[in-house]
Amino acid sequence: MTPQIRIYCRTTALADVRAFLQQTLSGFDLSDKDMIQITLAVEEVCANLIIHSHHCNAKESIDLKIIAGDNKLIFEIKDYGKAFNMLDYEAPNLEEVKGNKRKGGLGIILVRKIMDEIEFESSQGVNTCRLVKWFRS
Amino acid sequence: MLTITSEKENKHDILKLNGEIDASNSVILDEAIQKLAANGSKSILVDGEHLQYISSAGLGVFMSYLEDFQEKEIQLKIFGLSARVYEVFKILGLDQLISIYPTKVEAILD
Numbered sequence: 001m002t003p004q005i006r007i008y009c010r011t012t013a014l015a016d017v018r019a020f021l022q023q024t025l026s027g028f029d030l031s032d033k034d035m036i037q038i039t040l041a042v043e044e045v046c047a048n049l050i051i052h053s054h055h056c057n058a059k060e061s062i063d064l065k066i067i068a069g070d071n072k073l074i075f076e077i078k079d080y081g082k083a084f085n086m087l088d089y090e091a092p093n094l095e096e097v098k099g100n101k102r103k104g105g106l107g108i109i110l111v112r113k114i115m116d117e118i119e120f121e122s123s124q125g126v127n128t129c130r131l132v133k134w135f136r137s
Numbered sequence: 138m139l140t141i142t143s144e145k146e147n148k149h150d151i152l153k154l155n156g157e158i159d160a161s162n163s164v165i166l167d168e169a170i171q172k173l174a175a176n177g178s179k180s181i182l183v184d185g186e187h188l189q190y191i192s193s194a195g196l197g198v199f200m201s202y203l204e205d206f207q208e209k210e211i212q213l214k215i216f217g218l219s220a221r222v223y224e225v226f227k228i229l230g231l232d233q234l235i236s237i238y239p240t241k242v243e244a245i246l247d
Binding site: 011037113 | 193197
């Protein structure tokens with residue numbers, strides 16, 4: 001069975017995402033470093049969707065699914081409604097984050113640094129973000 | 138869950154973080170730092186020994202004070218981070234921008 005969870009769009013649901021990831025990923029032989037990096041990246045995407053796409057409207061939901069492949073893990077994050085493709089947003093450099101006193105933007109840099117592949121697709125009101133992490137055996 | 142307690146030790150203000158920082162509660166950290174700065178603190182030491190997790194929302198709070206505190210000559214130092222939390226700072230290279238120390242003594246002495 002594919003591990004999955006539905007969360008509702010409030011920031012307190014991020015703790016549920018972490019708990020779900022920790023529980024599910026403990027079944028894989030991951031290093032502590034991979035574990036925290038993956039948790040971070042998946043949470044950052046969910047946080048972006050909750051805050052920017054759904055404006056913390058707890059009536060709206062996000063579905064997260066973990067698919068295990070050969071030497072890779074795929075994290076599929078689906079939300080519904082207007083698409084927010086974070087790849088369209090230019091990640092700021094650290095100097096900008098420092099200078100502009102903007103507290104956002106770091107999440108996108110993190111996801112790009114941690115994940116090996118990031119895909120977005122949007123069809124008939126369903127937006128799918130796929131994060132792929134490869135493990136060299 | 139995040140709780141923050143503040144205590145004074147000589148001329149240093151120590152902020153003890155306990156729990157996890159994410160987008161749901163990073164504002165608490167922001168307010169705690171802001172309050173100390175507004176009260177005239179010149180040395181804020183963040184005790185990260187019991188910090189179990191930090192996401193970009195928390196990192197962004199620390200980043201947002203870097204320039205301002207440099208201008209106002211307020212020192213902001215973090216100490217006691219676990220290896221896994223320190224790793225998060227390292228992914229973004231923030232370990233080069235923010236003053237991070239293994240222990241409180243080292244943070245005070247530097």
